[in-house]
Amino acid sequence: MRKRMRITALFLSVGMALGSLAGCGGNTNNQTTKTAPANQASAEDNVPVTLRMSWWGGDSRHESILAVIAAFQEENPEIIIEPEYSAFADYRDKFTMQLTSGAAADILAVDQPWVSTIMAQGDFFADLSGYKELGFDGIDEYILENFCKFTDGTFFVPTGVNGMGSLVDTESLAAFGFDISNESFTWDDLIALGEAVHAADSNQYLSCVDSKQAALYYARTYLRQLTGKQFINDDGSMGVTKEELAQALALVDSLYEKGIFQPIEESGIYENSMTQNPAWINRQMYMILGRTSVMTDISARRADEAGNYTTTGFVLPQLPNGKETGIEVRPTALYAVNKNCRNPEAAAKFLAFMFNSEAGIELLKDTYSIPARESLRTYCEEKGILDETAMKNVEYSLENSGNIVNSWSNDSEVEAMMTEIIQKIAYKQYRDMDEAADEVFARVEQIVASSTKP
Amino acid sequence: MTQKKYKQKHFTGLCYVAPWLLGFLIFQLYPFIASFYYSFTDYTLLGKPNFVGLQNYITLFTIDKQFLSTMMITGLYALLSVPLKLAFALFVAILLTAKVKGIGIYRSLYYLPSILGGSVAVSVLWRVMFMKDGMMNHFIGLLGIGPVNWLTDPRLALMTLSLLQVWQFGSAMVIFLAALKGIPQELYEAAAIDGGGKWKQFIHITLPQISSVIFFNLVMQSIQALQNFTSAFVITGGGPMKKTYIIGMKLYDDAFRFYKVGYACAESWILFLVILALTVCVFKSSDAWVYYADEGGAK
Numbered sequence A: 001m002r003k004r005m006r007i008t009a010l011f012l013s014v015g016m017a018l019g020s021l022a023g024c025g026g027n028t029n030n031q032t033t034k035t036a037p038a039n040q041a042s043a044e045d046n047v048p049v050t051l052r053m054s055w056w057g058g059d060s061r062h063e064s065i066l067a068v069i070a071a072f073q074e075e076n077p078e079i080i081i082e083p084e085y086s087a088f089a090d091y092r093d094k095f096t097m098q099l100t101s102g103a104a105a106d107i108l109a110v111d112q113p114w115v116s117t118i119m120a121q122g123d124f125f126a127d128l129s130g131y132k133e134l135g136f137d138g139i140d141e142y143i144l145e146n147f148c149k150f151t152d153g154t155f156f157v158p159t160g161v162n163g164m165g166s167l168v169d170t171e172s173l174a175a176f177g178f179d180i181s182n183e184s185f186t187w188d189d190l191i192a193l194g195e196a197v198h199a200a201d202s203n204q205y206l207s208c209v210d211s212k213q214a215a216l217y218y219a220r221t222y223l224r225q226l227t228g229k230q231f232i233n234d235d236g237s238m239g240v241t242k243e244e245l246a247q248a249l250a251l252v253d254s255l256y257e258k259g260i261f262q263p264i265e266e267s268g269i270y271e272n273s274m275t276q277n278p279a280w281i282n283r284q285m286y287m288i289l290g291r292t293s294v295m296t297d298i299s300a301r302r303a304d305e306a307g308n309y310t311t312t313g314f315v316l317p318q319l320p321n322g323k324e325t326g327i328e329v330r331p332t333a334l335y336a337v338n339k340n341c342r343n344p345e346a347a348a349k350f351l352a353f354m355f356n357s358e359a360g361i362e363l364l365k366d367t368y369s370i371p372a373r374e375s376l377r378t379y380c381e382e383k384g385i386l387d388e389t390a391m392k393n394v395e396y397s398l399e400n401s402g403n404i405v406n407s408w409s410n411d412s413e414v415e416a417m418m419t420e421i422i423q424k425i426a427y428k429q430y431r432d433m434d435e436a437a438d439e440v441f442a443r444v445e446q447i448v449a450s451s452t453k454p
Numbered sequence B: 001m002t003q004k005k006y007k008q009k010h011f012t013g014l015c016y017v018a019p020w021l022l023g024f025l026i027f028q029l030y031p032f033i034a035s036f037y038y039s040f041t042d043y044t045l046l047g048k049p050n051f052v053g054l055q056n057y058i059t060l061f062t063i064d065k066q067f068l069s070t071m072m073i074t075g076l077y078a079l080l081s082v083p084l085k086l087a088f089a090l091f092v093a094i095l096l097t098a099k100v101k102g103i104g105i106y107r108s109l110y111y112l113p114s115i116l117g118g119s120v121a122v123s124v125l126w127r128v129m130f131m132k133d134g135m136m137n138h139f140i141g142l143l144g145i146g147p148v149n150w151l152t153d154p155r156l157a158l159m160t161l162s163l164l165q166v167w168q169f170g171s172a173m174v175i176f177l178a179a180l181k182g183i184p185q186e187l188y189e190a191a192a193i194d195g196g197g198k199w200k201q202f203i204h205i206t207l208p209q210i211s212s213v214i215f216f217n218l219v220m221q222s223i224q225a226l227q228n229f230t231s232a233f234v235i236t237g238g239g240p241m242k243k244t245y246i247i248g249m250k251l252y253d254d255a256f257r258f259y260k261v262g263y264a265c266a267e268s269w270i271l272f273l274v275i276l277a278l279t280v281c282v283f284k285s286s287d288a289w290v291y292y293a294d295e296g297g298a299k
Helices: A002-022 A059-075 A088-101 A112-121 A141-148 A170-174 A187-200 A211-227 A242-257 A264-270 A292-301 A344-355 A358-364 A374-383 A388-399 A412-426 A433-449 B003-038 B055-062 B065-095 B103-116 B120-129 B135-142 B157-167 B170-181 B185-193 B198-209 B211-226 B230-236 B247-257 B261-289
Strands: A049-056 A079-086 A107-110 A164-168 A205-207 A285-291 A312-314 A334-337
Touching (some): A049 A059, A049 A088, A049 A344, A059 A079, A059 A344, A059 A358, A079 A088, A079 A344, A088 A107, A088 B247, A107 A344, A164 A388, A170 A285, A242 A412, A242 A433, A264 A412, A285 A292, A292 A312, A292 A388, A312 A388, A344 A358, A358 A374, A374 A388, A412 A433, A412 B247, B003 B261, B055 B065, B055 B261, B065 B157, B065 B211, B065 B247, B065 B261, B103 B120, B103 B170, B120 B135, B120 B157, B120 B230, B170 B211, B185 B198, B198 B211, B211 B261, B230 B247, B247 B261
Parallel strands (some): A049 A079, A205 A285
Antiparallel strands (some): A107 A334, A164 A312
16 A cells, blocks of 8 residues: 555656656757758658747737638648737747747747847847748848848848838818828927817817827937937937937927827826727727838727728828938838747748738738738739728838837837836926936936846 | 654655645745846846846946835835735624624625735726726716726825735635634623723734734735735836836836846845845734733733
């Protein structure tokens, strides 16, 4: 009896120990790449290979990508793609942890602002430049050279081209004299329109915004147009002067003051989910500034009962005689192949199907904005499978793109700090905007001083 | 028992505790030691950690002004939530000592919020309840009070978060309930004969008799409050204006949003030391107010 108990206990213990250790993958980023040996099972041998693929997005993106996977597997039954998807908010933590522990998926979606940090700290992704089927030659040079290529090779496949602009409720705004054809729409025009909207009904506001968006698409855009400079230089020093920054912050202050933004006491609960604000859903807000890739989704969420969109694409407000347009053109997202992927050929084959084939783009549609290839853009236009608003916005953005935003200006800690500053402006915590600018300068100095950025 | 049999028995016992022991070593002791090491490095999750000595600790106290304000907010959160939670748990526990029909059902019902715990789902529920058009404003509206911005008013947001902590009073309540049931009834009978009313009985009998349990709950709930993360993360995201930015959130942001893992480890060690110091203080003070029957009363 005792002997049996001992054996049972030992068995359980060993089982538990192995179970625990199974999750303890070491950090493999500095180890030798696990490339497939010559005799390794691969897609070419028609021996099934399984690839894990991870991405973020909303329901419509998940559905589109799952449809692409299904279509690919029908053509390539020997390659099995295992999907792992989540919302953006959850994706980054999981992505980072998996990447560092060596447990990342074989095919990974990466957001462009993360790239410089990741690439500077390790050798995580496979060089894809040798895979002709990915058709890097056909990708817009601006996107390829600035976001996909690094000194050691080409590591990223762009999903699409993301521009910047605005989404407006043309029908509602027509009553206030809004003209959709006015491509020289300025910040002053925005303020005048917003004041008219709010004067007509104190419960309605021109702009749907949260403090993060106010920092990104109002203060930063205005500052870029005003100065044509990086917010923070590559060496961590400030790229703009206090006076210039105070001017940009004053714009945001006046937008809250004049009722163009909803008071933060009411909109604050919808931080990071501003399109769930009842005022936006009930058509008491009429304009959103942002990136092209989210416009279709936002429009779809506010469609009327017949399913028709109530919003359409429009330009980004401009500063007369601005130093640049403030329009940031970049890939909507990037896809990379894990350096530890045992079948990079199969991964490249799948990415080629997804982003470099007519069959793939017909299923993806504009889930990643507009394709980064002219040939596929033309194909989509002919077939009418892309949202016209997104298409026009990307064309406009490509024609009017501003400077590329550097790593420091895109830094997530800086972004979080600016969001807090905007909240303090909205809650009237500063005597004037010079005081707010002083705080930004001091906080940037702190962030840079405590940074581990290489 | 022979030496051999004694050893075999030990071996069997060790095998049974091995799963817990392994779990403790791998998931608690190892991270504990590793975080101490990483707190002296510039570890970023993605790259190799480099030894930076005391730099992270120096930065915490000299450059990062937000660290101290975050610690203050966390302390205020604990000060608001812990006494309220203990008082409410004790109040409900006293009600549940009543000899009424179906008391078991009541006890289970009152424990339910604690089963749900501080999960994301409950936090989302809390957020919806305290929105401008939420249930709380509906209730106070019935009393003729105008809508309150519970979560976006910088003066109220932390208190609203604290209420969620108070609502999860179940575990403290169960411990109080057990202690209350252990108080000898003769003490109350004697007090009643001497003319002692309910309030005097509560002050002079109940509180001293359960003081050791109050002490236990105070320590455990304080630690729990100081380590809170989920409710602030889900309900307010640390806002408005970082008024609910508790240390758990800062740790998370520094480690996983800003990739400053070494720095976050240093913060967690400071938090650990603060909790340790507070716990030691509470233990020291217990000599003055905690009654242990086997020691013949408080010193």
